[in-house]
Amino acid sequence: xxxxxxxxxxxxxxxxxxxxxxxxxxxxxxxxxxxxxxxxxxxxxxxxxxxxxxxxxxxxxxxxxxxxxxxxxxxxxxxxxxxxxxxxxxxxxxxxxxxxxxxxxxxxxxxxxxxxxxxxxxxxxxxxxxxxxxxxxxxxxxxxxxxxxxxxxxxx
Amino acid sequence: xxxxxxxxxxxxxxxxxxxxxxxxxxxxxxxxxxxxxxxxxxxxxxxxxxxxxxxxxxxxxxxxxxxxxxxxxxxxxxxxxxxxxxxxxxxxxxxxxxxxxxxxxxxxxxxxxxxxxxxxxxxxxxxxxxxxxxxxxxxxxxxxxxxxxxxxxxxxxxxxxxxxxxxxxxxxxxxxxxxxxxxxxxxxxxxxxxxxxxxxxxxxxxxxxxxxxxxxxxxxxxxxxxxxxxxxxxxxxxxxxxxxxxxxxxxxxxxxxxxxxxxxxxxxxxxxxxxxxxxxxxxxxxxxxxxxxxxxxxxxxxxxxxxxxxxxxxxxxxxxxxxxxxxxxxxxxxxxxx
Numbered sequence: 361x362x363x364x365x366x367x368x369x370x371x372x373x374x375x376x377x378x379x380x381x382x383x384x385x386x387x388x389x390x391x392x393x394x395x396x397x398x399x400x401x402x403x404x405x406x407x408x409x410x411x412x413x414x415x416x417x418x419x420x421x422x423x424x425x426x427x428x429x430x431x432x433x434x435x436x437x438x439x440x441x442x443x444x445x446x447x448x449x450x451x452x453x454x455x456x457x458x459x460x461x462x463x464x465x466x467x468x469x470x471x472x473x474x475x476x477x478x479x480x481x482x483x484x485x486x487x488x489x490x491x492x493x494x495x496x497x498x499x500x501x502x503x504x505x506x507x508x509x510x511x512x513x514x515x516x
Numbered sequence: 517x518x519x520x521x522x523x524x525x526x527x528x529x530x531x532x533x534x535x536x537x538x539x540x541x542x543x544x545x546x547x548x549x550x551x552x553x554x555x556x557x558x559x560x561x562x563x564x565x566x567x568x569x570x571x572x573x574x575x576x577x578x579x580x581x582x583x584x585x586x587x588x589x590x591x592x593x594x595x596x597x598x599x600x601x602x603x604x605x606x607x608x609x610x611x612x613x614x615x616x617x618x619x620x621x622x623x624x625x626x627x628x629x630x631x632x633x634x635x636x637x638x639x640x641x642x643x644x645x646x647x648x649x650x651x652x653x654x655x656x657x658x659x660x661x662x663x664x665x666x667x668x669x670x671x672x673x674x675x676x677x678x679x680x681x682x683x684x685x686x687x688x689x690x691x692x693x694x695x696x697x698x699x700x701x702x703x704x705x706x707x708x709x710x711x712x713x714x715x716x717x718x719x720x721x722x723x724x725x726x727x728x729x730x731x732x733x734x735x736x737x738x739x740x741x742x743x744x745x746x747x748x749x750x751x752x753x754x755x756x757x758x759x760x761x762x763x764x765x766x767x768x769x770x771x772x773x774x775x776x777x778x779x780x781x782x783x784x785x786x787x788x789x790x791x792x793x794x795x796x797x798x799x800x801x802x803x804x805x806x807x808x809x810x811x812x813x814x815x816x817x818x819x820x821x822x823x824x825x826x827x828x829x830x831x832x833x834x835x836x837x838x839x840x841x842x843x844x845x846x847x848x849x850x851x852x853x854x
Contacts, residue, residue: 420577424698425792426794429744432795444813457813488727495706501798
């Protein structure tokens with residue numbers, strides 16, 4: 361235990377030194393920030409497409425059938441104990457549970473680009489939603505109006 | 517002085533809560549204060565009491581032995597086992613998932629097992645592959661009215677969206693695919709359209725205001741959550757046409773959940789599906805206590821079922837949600853007063 365404690369202190373000190381070095385670097389440019397945002401939005405859009413893709417399962421159902429706008433996936437509340445999983449699991453575990461049980465499909469690799477993008481989509485749709493594990497209902501994400509505030513999908 | 521036991525205190529609380537709920541149910545909503553609300557209910561003509569059943573949102577797939585087939589069969593068997601039997605059944609749309617003739621045919625073959633007459637309106641999932649052609653072949657007109665034991669019943673097609681597909685050059689399959697998404701970003705808001713509004717005005721023109729009226733639409737006749745088309749764009753016009761009636765009961769599918777509202781002379785209730793339940797959208801419900809509880813994703817029957825709507829001599833409606841599994845709070849299980 362003591363060893364872990366000292367290791368942590370050493371780690372914090374090392375981080376402080378590194379942070380000092382990092383501060384010497386210029387802040388990201390507006391273009392860099394835009395690029396990073398666009399990378400995220402590309403992942404969100406890819407996730408949105410997969411979320412509504414009935415081909416992930418074998419019975420026609422997509423995640424979006426029951427979870428429009430990623431609602432009731434509550435990505436901000438994971439990891440947590442989930443009775444379906446029988447353990448403290450992650451949102452990715454739960455996505456795979458939905459793909460394999462109600463949708464009767466094959467699970468995705470947990471670290472696959474597909475899985476990460478679906479997590480990005482669900483999380484994006486819940487920005488700013490409070491964590492409330494005791495809430496006795498499944499609820500939607502943030503209120504969304506079509507158009508502004510939501511990434512437009514190609515061809516739509 | 518008698519000491520109030522915990523049990524008795526709880527009993528009193530329940531009674532008081534029920535009283536509060538009743539008041540809340542008929543309190544005018546914020547919406548109803550604008551334009552149509554705040555009017556006292558007048559008495560309707562006496563009717564011969566009866567019960568009818570309502571089913572909706574089966575979302576059948578063109579896949580053999582799909583579990584949704586079994587859920588519709590279960591709901592049909594439940595209706596056939598009611599004692600006494602309901603006079604007839606109304607179906608509030610979305611028999612199929614992708615508008616395929618095979619889905620609608622399968623749905624009709626299961627619904628045909630009902631022991632009594634049934635009448636159907638379309639949902640968007642029935643419609644946008646061939647613009648309702650197959651649906652009309654199986655079920656006839658998409659809007660209708662009839663009279664039964666003193667009540668005037670009206671059904672309308674409320675899922676007509678402006679053309680988003682021609683300019684975009686979409687195939688019928690692509691158009692249907694867009695409409696299959698509840699949160700379709702470019703499909704637009706739907707409604708009944710000007711032709712049905714004209715038809716409705718003519719239909720009720722010579723009907724006296726004390727006639728009890730029941731309206732069936734796929735989508736709610738109030739702005740609930742437009743993002744998911746939990747709305748009907750020309751609902752204000754529909755409500756204005758129906759405003760002359762002392763009392764109107766409106767029931768709708770599409771929302772896959774228990775939800776209630778009252779605007780002026782119209783009591784409105786949402787229906788459960790027999791396919792999957794939907795979570796409540798991130799908006800305040802007008803009547804927050806009238807909803808279903810948390811559903812278990814591991815129980816495919818949670819939050820689903822059929823309905824029986826009993827109408828008394830005074831046209832008091834009691835909507836019973838006949839849930840497959842137990843998710844309804846006690847106040848909803850007793851039935852919604854409409």
